[in-house]
Amino acid sequence: MRASTDPSVPTAERYRAFARVEARGMSASYERWAAGVAADPATVALIDQLPAVKRQPNLVFSAARLNGAAVREYPEFAAWLREHWSLVVATCLTHATQTNEPGRCAVLLPVLAAHAGPLAIIEVGASAGLCLHPDRYSYRYRLAGDSESAGDERMVHPADGPSPVVLDCAVTGPVPLPERMPDIVWRAGIDLHPLDVHSDADVAWLDALIWPEHDDRRSRLRAAVAVARQEPVEIVSGDLVDQIEALVSRAPAGATVVVFHTAVLAYLSEQDRNRFAEQMIRLPVRWLSNEGQSVVPGVLERLAEAPAEASAFILALDGEPIALTQPHGRSVHWLG
Numbered sequence: 001m002r003a004s005t006d007p008s009v010p011t012a013e014r015y016r017a018f019a020r021v022e023a024r025g026m027s028a029s030y031e032r033w034a035a036g037v038a039a040d041p042a043t044v045a046l047i048d049q050l051p052a053v054k055r056q057p058n059l060v061f062s063a064a065r066l067n068g069a070a071v072r073e074y075p076e077f078a079a080w081l082r083e084h085w086s087l088v089v090a091t092c093l094t095h096a097t098q099t100n101e102p103g104r105c106a107v108l109l110p111v112l113a114a115h116a117g118p119l120a121i122i123e124v125g126a127s128a129g130l131c132l133h134p135d136r137y138s139y140r141y142r143l144a145g146d147s148e149s150a151g152d153e154r155m156v157h158p159a160d161g162p163s164p165v166v167l168d169c170a171v172t173g174p175v176p177l178p179e180r181m182p183d184i185v186w187r188a189g190i191d192l193h194p195l196d197v198h199s200d201a202d203v204a205w206l207d208a209l210i211w212p213e214h215d216d217r218r219s220r221l222r223a224a225v226a227v228a229r230q231e232p233v234e235i236v237s238g239d240l241v242d243q244i245e246a247l248v249s250r251a252p253a254g255a256t257v258v259v260f261h262t263a264v265l266a267y268l269s270e271q272d273r274n275r276f277a278e279q280m281i282r283l284p285v286r287w288l289s290n291e292g293q294s295v296v297p298g299v300l301e302r303l304a305e306a307p308a309e310a311s312a313f314i315l316a317l318d319g320e321p322i323a324l325t326q327p328h329g330r331s332v333h334w335l336g
């Protein structure tokens with residue numbers, strides 16, 4: 001577990017680690033806010049009024065922005081937080097970090113499209129289910145690296161034409177770029193607390209979870225929500241380990257069932273991760289995981305060498321690593 005989300009780590013240390021490891025290079029304003037909190041005992045004391053699991057920087061900052069905190073320098077933020085603390089507490093106690101990033105579909109699509117025949121897809125830890133529509137988005141794959149074709153682009157569109165959601169992804173290595181969309185005949189999800197794309201409050205929370213500087217992700221969220229609102233998908237409420245077997249049994253006969261997850265298993269205990277991995281091996285499914293490096297049992301150990309980027313996710317099919325991915329789906333490096 002990361003220091004910033006580990007409830008046993010003192011609050012100042014959680015914010016210091018968040019500034020250094022997660023926010024640096026990703027969000028200059030969150031880096032300043034988190035470093036500011038870490039060095040400010042009065043704000044740490046305020047945050048310590050929350051239960052330890054609710055003190056995580058991403059939750060407190062998103063709750064503040066949902067309630068109107070402007071993205072300014074740290075002293076203004078600290079003053080705002082003191083004045084509006086009861087609102088922030090109420091949001092933290094009723095919400096969780098459930099970032100839903102449709103951009104991650106760009107790294108899943110090559111694997112889904114490589115499967116012939118009808119697919120039934122199940123996402124565990126689906127949040128609002130925006131990654132359950134991979135065949136309804138357009139993709140712009142940009143060949144990167146130093147090969148002759150570097151700079152070339154490949155567009156992939158839904159069967160009925162370009163989508164208002166265009167997902168950009170830089171690719172390196174021998175990525176099997178899709179020629180066509182996968183044939184998805186059934187889809188469903190599981191989440192502890194499903195968010196509803198039809199609820200403006202839930203969409204406002206998803207928006208607040210996107211870090212301040214990531215405007216491209218914010219406009220993509222709005223466009224993806226509009227797509228998802230046209231095609232409602234069932235998301236079962238409950239724990240993924242408890243619910244997965246029943247949901248797999250509901251998939252239509254004759255379809256290949258693909259169970260996938262992105263940025264989810266880190267929330268499970270080690271024991272539950274092992275139980276889930278056992279289920280994936282035992283059930284008649286293909287298992288597609290896109291998670292932090294040491295999260296899925298056995299995957300990191302099967303890599304020939306450890307990834308150079310500590311933040312890279314590993315994409316694995318049935319427990320075998322096949323690619324390294326940028327955590328929001330901005331790039332994928334296919335392994336040989």
Ligand SMILES: C[S@@+](CC[C@H](N)C(=O)[O-])C[C@H]1O[C@@H](n2cnc3c(N)ncnc32)[C@H](O)[C@@H]1O
Nearest residue numbers: 098099100101125127191192239240262264267
């Ligand atoms: C960071 S979000 C990722 C959402 C989505 N997979 C994506 O990539 O955009 C993690 C999600 O996993 C869900 N989650 C965490 N633990 C879970 C569990 N034990 N069972 C079901 N869902 C869980 C959370 O509620 C949250 O919506």
